[in-house]
Amino acid sequence: MSDITGAQLVARTLKDLEVDVVFGIVGIPVIEVAQACINSGVRFIGFRNEQSAAYAAAAYGYLSKRPGVCLVVGGPGVIHAMAGTHHAEANAWPLMLMAGSSESYQQGMGAFQELDQVGLLKPHVKFAARAPSLHQLPGTLEKAYRTAFSGRPGPTYVDLPADHIQGKVEQHESPRVAPRAKHSQSVAPEREVAHALALLRSAQRPLLVIGKGAQYARAEDPLRRLLEMMPIPFLPTPMGKGLISDKHPMCISAARSTALREADVVLIVGARLNWILHYGQSPKWNKDVKLIRLDINAESIDDNKSAEVALVGDASAIIDQLCYALGSEHGVTDPFAKMSDSQASWYKKLLSTCHDNSQKLIEKAMVFPRPAKGNVGQVALPLTYHQSFNIIRKNIPADHVFIGEGANTMDIARSMFDVVLPRSRLDAGTQATMGVGMGYCIAAAIYEQKRPERRPIVAVVGDSAFGFSGFEIETAVRNKLGMLIVVMNNGGVYKGLPVKAYNDIPVEKLPPTALLPELRYDQLCISLGGLGHCVRTIDELEKAVQDGIDKQNEGRVTLINVLMDSGSKKKLEFGWLASTKPKSKL
Numbered sequence: 001m002s003d004i005t006g007a008q009l010v011a012r013t014l015k016d017l018e019v020d021v022v023f024g025i026v027g028i029p030v031i032e033v034a035q036a037c038i039n040s041g042v043r044f045i046g047f048r049n050e051q052s053a054a055y056a057a058a059a060y061g062y063l064s065k066r067p068g069v070c071l072v073v074g075g076p077g078v079i080h081a082m083a084g085t086h087h088a089e090a091n092a093w094p095l096m097l098m099a100g101s102s103e104s105y106q107q108g109m110g111a112f113q114e115l116d117q118v119g120l121l122k123p124h125v126k127f128a129a130r131a132p133s134l135h136q137l138p139g140t141l142e143k144a145y146r147t148a149f150s151g152r153p154g155p156t157y158v159d160l161p162a163d164h165i166q167g168k169v170e171q172h173e174s175p176r177v178a179p180r181a182k183h184s185q186s187v188a189p190e191r192e193v194a195h196a197l198a199l200l201r202s203a204q205r206p207l208l209v210i211g212k213g214a215q216y217a218r219a220e221d222p223l224r225r226l227l228e229m230m231p232i233p234f235l236p237t238p239m240g241k242g243l244i245s246d247k248h249p250m251c252i253s254a255a256r257s258t259a260l261r262e263a264d265v266v267l268i269v270g271a272r273l274n275w276i277l278h279y280g281q282s283p284k285w286n287k288d289v290k291l292i293r294l295d296i297n298a299e300s301i302d303d304n305k306s307a308e309v310a311l312v313g314d315a316s317a318i319i320d321q322l323c324y325a326l327g328s329e330h331g332v333t334d335p336f337a338k339m340s341d342s343q344a345s346w347y348k349k350l351l352s353t354c355h356d357n358s359q360k361l362i363e364k365a366m367v368f369p370r371p372a373k374g375n376v377g378q379v380a381l382p383l384t385y386h387q388s389f390n391i392i393r394k395n396i397p398a399d400h401v402f403i404g405e406g407a408n409t410m411d412i413a414r415s416m417f418d419v420v421l422p423r424s425r426l427d428a429g430t431q432a433t434m435g436v437g438m439g440y441c442i443a444a445a446i447y448e449q450k451r452p453e454r455r456p457i458v459a460v461v462g463d464s465a466f467g468f469s470g471f472e473i474e475t476a477v478r479n480k481l482g483m484l485i486v487v488m489n490n491g492g493v494y495k496g497l498p499v500k501a502y503n504d505i506p507v508e509k510l511p512p513t514a515l516l517p518e519l520r521y522d523q524l525c526i527s528l529g530g531l532g533h534c535v536r537t538i539d540e541l542e543k544a545v546q547d548g549i550d551k552q553n554e555g556r557v558t559l560i561n562v563l564m565d566s567g568s569k570k571k572l573e574f575g576w577l578a579s580t581k582p583k584s585k586l
Contacts, residue, residue, distance in 0.1 A: 003168040006134050010098070010160065011036035013138040014069065016177045017145050021446055023057040023439075024071035025050050028112070029162035030100040033071060045442065045479060050077050052469045054084020055439030058093045058155075062216060063423055063447045067094040067148035067156075074101040075113030078120070083435070088155040089124060090430040092213065092296075094148040095155040096141075097121075104130075104161040121157045130159035134167045135174060142177040150184075152297040153216065186296075186313035193321045196267070196292045196309045200230065203265035203290075204342035208232045208250075209277070212239035212429075213270020213296060214315045220244065220422045222319035223269070229326045231339055233350050235259050237271050238427050242419030254361075254415070255353035260285050262346075267292040270315045273304040274430065280305035294318055361415060365390035382565040383536065385409065385488065389416040391538055392460065392486060395545040399455050400424070401444045405437035406462025408495075408567070409488045413460050424455070435468030437461045437485075442472065445481035456552045457483035464493040464515060470524060473557055477529035482552030484545070485525070485559045491517035495567035518563050525559035534561045 004012070010033050014022070021043040026034045034044045047053035050072045057068030068088075072081045078099045088095035102111030122128040127147040131140040144156040200206055214223065220243050227234070227244065233252045234244060244251065252259055260278070266289055271277060278284035280291065281304065293307040294315055301310045311318050339347060364386035385408060398420055404410040404427045419425045426440045441459050448454045466487050476483060490496045493513040497505070502517050522532030531551060533544035541562060548558035 002171060004171045004174060005032070005036070006137065006160075006164040006167045006169075007032035007036040008040075009134070009137055009169065009174055010141065010165070011040040011042060012174075013141045013177055014042055015040050016138075016179065017142065018066075018179050019069050019145075020450075021045060021060065022069045022071050023047065023053045023060070023443075025053055025073065025077065026071075027073035027077065028100070029165045030071055030073055030098075030160065032165055033098070033100075033160065037071075043446075044071075045446065045475065047439075047442075047475050048471045049469065050080035051083045051435055052439040052442075052472045052475075054081040054095070054097065055087060055433075055436045055469075056084075056443040057097075058084050058088035058091070058095045059426060059436070059440045059443035060447060061088065061094040061148070061153070062091070062212075062426075063443065065094075065149070065216060065218065067096045067145055068443070070095065070097045072097070072099050073113065074099050074117060075115045077113075078115060078117050082121070082124070083433070084439070085121065085155045085157070086124060087429065087431060087433050087436065092153050092216070093155075094153040096144050096148050097125075097155060097157045098141075098160055099157070100165065101130075101159050101161045103163045105163065118157070118159050125155045125157050128157040128159075130161065131164065134164050134169050137164060138175050138177050184314075185317040187317045187321055188294075188311040188313050190321075190325075192309055192311055193318070193325050196311060197322060197325055199265050199290060199292060199309060200232070200267060203263075204340070205262055205264045205346040206232045206343065207259050207263035207266045208234035209266055209268045209271050210234055210236045210240040210243050211269060211271025212237065214240060215243050215270070215423050217270060217296075217315035218422070219269065219316040219319050222316055222323055225323045226319055226326075229323060231347075232267070233259060233347055237276055238414050239425060239429065240271065241414075242424045243422045245420040246418040247420060250347075252350040252354055254355075254357040255350045257284075258353045259350055262286055263289055265290045265292070267294070269294045269319065270296075272300060272430075276430070361386065365416070383538070383541070383562060384565050385412045386416065387538065388486075388488065388541060388562055388564060389413055389460070391541050392458075392545055393417050395542055396458050396484075396549060397456060399453075400458045401448065401455050402426070403437055403440045403444065403457070403459035404428075404461070405434065405440075405459070406465040406488065407493070408490075409460060409462040409465070417460075421455075434465045437465055438469035438472035438476070441483045441485065442476055442479070442481055445476065445483055449481075456549055457481075458549075459483065459485045461485065461487055463487050463489040463491065463519065463521065466521065467515075470521070471528070473525050473530055473559070474528040476557045480555035481557070482555045483557055484548035484552060485557070486545075487521045487559060487561050488564055489519065489521065489561055490564050490566050491515050491519070492566065498566050517566065520561060522559050522561040525557065530557035530559060532559050532561065534563065536563050 057070035061068035102114045131137040144158045148156045273280035290308040292309040294311040298312045402425045404413045499517045522534045525532040535541045544560045
């Protein structure tokens with residue numbers, strides 16, 4: 001029987017584990033691994049920067065519920081990829097990072113790109129190792145892969161020294177690994193399930209908070225059944241949006257502040273009480289609120305505010321338990337069971353608040369400045385976020401995949417774009433990471449190619465955020481991954497300067513938020529093989545969005561450069577980041 005190289009052994013093991021795509025950047029010595037993957041039928045997506053490759057692999061792990069795989073060179077390649085590794089850890093997404101390294105016998109000699117990568121990554125990942133020998137490499141890869149999605153998902157790392165990659169072993173001496181195991185679903189004790197239901201029934205102002213952990217767990221069907229059996233107003237976190245449609249009658253996203261401030265019992269499913277949810281602290285939350293916390297991770301289930309009931313395990317399985325308990329207690333459960341008087345009153349109040357806040361958004365989107373001189377019916381320049389987003393959302397299909405990145409861009413888009421399907425919205429996540437946009441787009445496009453009905457990819461990003469990963473347009477074009485990218489170009493980080501004001505300021509006096517105004521990102525996209533539009537008006541934006549959606553069917557990348565209001569006269573503020581620090585008493 002013929003020999004097999006270490007590179008071929010890696011590719012064969014990935015194939016055995018049912019890995020279908022690897023994201024990364026090649027170089028010495030991992031180029032042989034990438035080529036072996038291609039030869040074995042595993043797709044390799046070559047990026048221009050390891051950060052974007054790792055972000056893409058992490059996002060693919062979230063979307064597919066199986067570890068995304070990233071392959072990079074050693075030394076600086078690993079350092080760059082650590083951004084995506086940390087992103088995966090913070091968001092609890094499964095990722096397996098593999099990196100080349102210098103020959104094992106040259107360790108400590110100052111070898112090419114030498115770095116103790118296992119030691120560097122070990123504190124930041126669930127598992128990090130170098131196989132003791134080439135024969136043991138399949139087992140090391142298998143352990144890293146399975147560890148990434150077991151329990152709380154997260155990143156793992158496998159070191160691939162050059163002598164392992166280029167070494168040879170007889171095929172019959174290299175063990176095969178079994179296909180990936182199914183995800184185990186841990187459930188909660190029946191006693192705790194009963195306690196949770198009793199607490200929800202007793203609530204006068206109940207609330208359900210849905211996080212991205214529920215998205216990863218595929219908890220949409222159980223949650224829909226729960227809402228039919230026990231109508232509870234629900235609030236999705238930014239990446240919890242769409243698990244249950246934003247158009248569901250119990251969705252009260254537009255009354256977020258009121259709901260958190262007044263709810264007396266809250267069931268939190270797959271969300272942490274971190275900065276996104278104001279740590280569960282007063283005055284943003286009712287100081288006497290009772291929490292039912294459902295999370296895969298027992299270690300963090302009491303973080304920042306203790307749970308009255310802790311349901312540790314798989315979100316989908318435990319919500320199924322709640323539904324079963326409701327059904328077994330009530331026989332044939334009426335899905336439209338009436339709320340108590342106090343619950344009905346609370347729900348009506350939230351609906352009223354939603355209506356009022358939604359009207360304010362509509363006014364921001366529809367009340368235009370005075371018509372431009374000589375152009376009756378045209379909107380005066382410059383465009384605003386709300387006006388632009390209103391046009392974009394009217395011209396994209398309801399079943400799109402939305403990627404949001406940036407500060408103002410992502411914050412305002414969260415309330416402007418409804419999400420109606422699960423796992424259809426990606427944003428900067430727990431760490432508010434800038435630079436994820438293009439990696440997300442590529443991961444989503446690859447994932448959608450495997451679905452029976454491919455959904456269009458729509459990214460709305462700030463110009464500053466786009467600068468982190470914009471060159472990955474070439475990656476998307478090269479791989480024929482259709483997508484629409486809308487760059488909200490205000491010429492700055494948070495806010496920029498109008499052209500005249502920018503030109504009037506000496507370079508050394510420019511504010512730290514300033515970028516070059518009115519940069520032609522559309523021309524960058526064209527130069528990289530895509531399509532580009534530069535727009536200043538509502539009509540131009542509408543036509544460009546329609547064209548970009550149509551061109552996705554041809555596998556084309558379209559970038560719309562929206563030259564908008566610089567925001568130079570506006571105060572920097574973000575409602576979601578408001579301080580929860582209590583006032584000091586002197």
